[in-house]
Amino acid sequence: IKLFNKRQVRYSVPEEMPHGSFVGDIVKDLGLEPKRLTTGKARIFTASGREYVELDRDKGHIIVKERMDRELLCSSAMSTCSISFEIILENPIQLYRVTVEILDVNDNSPAFPRGEIKLEISESASVGARFSVDSALDPDVGLNGIQSYSIHPTDHFSLKTQSRAGSGKNVELVLQSQLDREKEEHLYLTITATDGGNPKRSGTVKILIVVLDINDNAPIFKRDSYRISVPENTAHGALLLTVNATDADTVSNAHIAYNFEHTTAKIRDLFSIDASTGEIRLAGELDFEETTVHEFKIQAKDQGGLSDSAEVVIEVTDVNDNTPKITLMSFSNTLPENSPPGTVVAMINVQDSDSEENGKVACSIDRSLPFRTESSLNNYYSIVTDSSLDREQMAEYNITVTAKDGGRPPLSSTKTLSVKVSDINDHSPQFEHETYTAYVTENNSPSLSLLNVKANDADLGVNARISYFIIDKDLNGALTSSLVSIDAGSGMIYALKSFDYEHLKSFSVTVKAQDGGSPPLTSNATVNFIIQDQNDNAPQVLxxxxxxxxxxxxxxxxxxxxxxxxxxxxxxxxxxxxxxxxxxxxxxxxxxxxxxxxxxxxxxxxxxxxxxxxxxxxxxxxxxxxxxxxxxxxxxxxxxxxxxSFPEVLSEFTDFTHIKDYNDNLTFYLVLALAVVSFLFIVSIIAILSVKCYRWRRERMFYKSGVNLPVIPYYPPLYADVGGTGTLQHVYNYELCGTADSRKSDMKFVRSSSQSVLSVDLGGTRTVPRQNKHAVDPDVDVEMDPNRRDGDRGMGGRV
Missing domain, CATH: 2.60.40.60 (Cadherins)
Structure with a gap:
């Protein structure tokens, strides 16, 4: 069974259904897209916190999550029993109320409070006398509740049932024939209670009747029923009412005792009765939210066993004793500062267990905050932005939600939500000054730090990270970027060249500060540079x-x-x-x-x-x-x-001119001559020193290398010459190699086309003369051989 409108759906299911049982197709009944439950993160919210059903997002079905027992969920006095919950969808947020009515099934048998009832009836009881017995209890309702009572045997008594105020029935035994104690002192009866379910269920109770001696007057209550209203905050031990019954008998038969008749343990815990006076007092604590009506029976019984009963109905009235309960259903704790008015921050549910005005709750927040509350459904509130946000003015808000009921005096509860405002790049950098002036002394060194500009950004993080740039512009044919540069991170301006006051007395540059936002924001500042003069120019005579x-x-x-x-x-x-x-x-x-x-x-x-x-x-x-x-x-x-006179001046200055020219020429030639002589002298000294050093070095190398050379043997002058001259030539061309080891020294003569070469064995054993057509000089000339290997550690040359 299902009933639904645009935002509310109602289903009916029997109680005791197992887990996973189908309740309803929420997608079809609400007209939603099948994927909406998944994309909207659909979930079920119950104010009580206990969920008897769950949502299958994939199929869009509501199914049973936990077994539902109607008798535990609802009072038997209630004609209908239902649970309500909300289905919440996000992006955008939507709410749908769903009510599931729990239908009763015949799952409980009628049961009497006691397994056996003992009645004492005087033998003088007249035919038609009625005796009240415990009625059976059946938690089921409607047709599944108790429908009929029967008695067995029926020799002396019959049953009479009568509906009573509230719920249930009065069951009474009606005497059909006169009792005779002398014949039957005890009677045994069985009463059966049957419900109307399918199949039917029943319960029985045994009745023991003790026949008493004659007591022909029973107590009689002044009223058949007593009804009072009691506030739920009534103090413990307070007197609620006094019941009163009278008996026409005298002595012991007229002494009446009051007590509860066949009532439940809960009633006995809540109320007490004075057996002598009939005063009924509060023994426990009443709670309107738990039970609104308490019904029970009071019996007045004399010493002869005759009794009468009256019904007591105590209605509990509500007082404002429950504070509203605030439940946070959805919450966004961070909002960008450019959020438009009407942006949903949070959704809350407010419940109050009290009734009527005591349960009507109003929700509010501080009006000074840029937020307001909106209510789309009963007891549901949305907190939305009421105006624009500015993180630079307020970076965080503490929203205190106050829920107040309509009681007298009202009760309230609060919940604080902390909302942080995230930054966006909505502030451009601001220089500390719109115009800066720097004084620079001319002839400065390049890379000199000139000025530090500073800009501030009210934004946060990367949106406040500032970079500095110089905007190029033409300055007398040159760009400003060729004069100065700026550190992008610190804003320090450096000179790129040395300035000359005589050429450039002042100039200005435009510095741009740009933040790191997306898109970036910028601002400009003008920096004027004044070149200060130095005394770097001598006077000029005009x-x-x-x-x-x-x-x-x-x-x-x-x-x-x-x-x-x-x-x-x-x-x-x-x-x-x-x-x-x-x-x-x-x-x-x-x-x-x-x-x-x-x-x-x-x-x-x-x-x-x-x-x-x-x-x-x-x-x-x-x-x-x-x-x-x-x-x-x-x-x-x-x-x-x-x-x-002018002629005198002319003659004087003419001589002056000639003398001046002469003196100037003479001075010039003297200076020139002195310079030439000095130059020649210096060149000669250098040449002489070079020759001396060269010879000294050669001699030193010769002696150092020739210490182990053997003495060249003497050759007599009469040695025959192949050329027929009769004398030995006086010129010897040879190659000499000397080492520290005499065994490795070597000397050989080198032959030339115009000389006779004398080869000399260092051992002095033989000589080989050759022709030479030229005269010789007895002097010895040694020439170094640069081709000699270093490994020989010797010296080669010509002699």
Missing amino acids: YPVQTGGSVVAEMVPRSADVGYLVSKVVAVDVDSGQNAWLSYKLQKATDRALFEVGAQNGEIRTVRQVTDKDAVKQKLTVVVEDNGQPSRSATVNINVAVAD
Whole structure:
């Protein structure tokens, strides 16, 4: 049996079905795709935590997981018994409620509380008198419950059953004929209870009837039933109600005792009755969530054995004594900071065991957080983002979920969820300054560190890893990357060349900071480099112009007064600042008492009155010096003529020119001659020393190698010559090889086309003369043989 709507499905199955039994096809009934259960990680969620069914994802079936006993799951007073659970699907999250009704089967036989019932009945009991007996109990319901009672034998009693308030039936014995104690003191009966199942089940109880002596009045309760409502938090020992019965008899027959009639052990544990007063008190603890109604019977019995019974119904009313229970069903503990509003963070289930308003639960979270709660099904809440997240402002949130019921006073419970916000690359690097300025002294060394730029990124991890680059741009025909470079990791800027203030006074570069995100974000900063001047340029004299060909002279008349402006030295310095501040002073002059130079303006003026004794030709040397550290200077020569007429000046400076030319030429030739003589002297000394060293080395090598050579034998001059000259030639050409060992020394004469070669045996035994057409010299010339092997450790040569 199945009933379903869009999000709810209802099935009915008999109880006691074995494990694996089919309950329902959830895929077909919910209209889902067959693969949705697998891809959505479908699972069953029950609020109680105990699952009697399970989900077969592959087939899409709900099957029995654990045997279900309706009598254990539900009270016999309940007409229907069912279990409910939810099926949860993810990606996206979906919920479906499923209710399985458990149908009763006739698996329990009727059973009486006691195996034997003993009744004491007075013989004076009139025909039609009724005597209550224990009714049988059957946990099954409906037709499977108790349907009929029968009695055997039926000589004196018959059975009468009557439905009572709540559930079950009253079973009474009805006296059919007068009892006679003198004839029968004990009667034995059997009562059988039969249910309506198929097949039918039954249970029996033995009745022992003891016939008492006459007691013709039985106790009578003022009411047939008592009904009260008691809160479940009633204190232990509290008085619930007092039952009262009266008896018209007197003495012992009128003394009434109250007790429970055929009740269960659970009732006896919960309640107690005073046998004398009939006060019923609470002996245990009531729990509305466990049982809402307690029913039992009270018997009033006199001394003569006559009794009456009344039914007591105690209804337990609910109080707000259970806090809501929060169950986390799904939770994402990490969210990217670009999650859109409405992103589901968690799904929770809230249950309260109380009833009505006490069981109505409202769920909430702190409104200051960027999250809110949504409810799609009863008792189910989703926590979703309510606004945009920013990890740089808040990297982690603690969401406290508060569940509060509707009781008075309300009860609540909380659960804290920790949500971390993961970083995305949403912040570009930011330089500490938009513009940097660095001062660099010119003539710096290449690879000099100039400036360290720094950028910060509010992101995290690789998104905050910054690299630095220089953006190339044209600077007077050159790229900025040819001037400076930057360390991509540290942001340190280095010079690539030496700067010259006179050519480049300043320049700017654009530095780009780029993070490691995907895609990367960048920002730029401008770095201005100011080149600072050094005193690396000497002053340059612009006037007077120095020429080497003709003589330029300033003329001063003899009538010039003191302070007469003779000339002005004009100089410039390409440096800047104090390195370009120039000062002038007179270094030397023909007559230092006649002229002076202005230290600041370079003006040459007369110091005194010019006289006739002053020479016509005056030569001044002016030094121009800058103010740098160290200072640099330049000199200029100025010719001054003291005369009143131009011809006088011309004649004087013409001689001056010739003398100057002559002196210049003479000086040049003297210097040249001295240089030539010095060069020749040095060359001669070197040549002599080289020859001496060479000869000394040859002699040293000769003596060192010839210590073991034998003495060459003397050959008399009358030795015959093959050439017919009658004398031995005085020139001997031979090859000499000498070693430290005399036995290995060797000397042989080498023959040439124009000489006679004399071969000499070092042993001195023989000689071999040969022809020679030339005269000989008695001197001996030794020539080294470079082809001799090193292993001979000797010396070869010509003599």
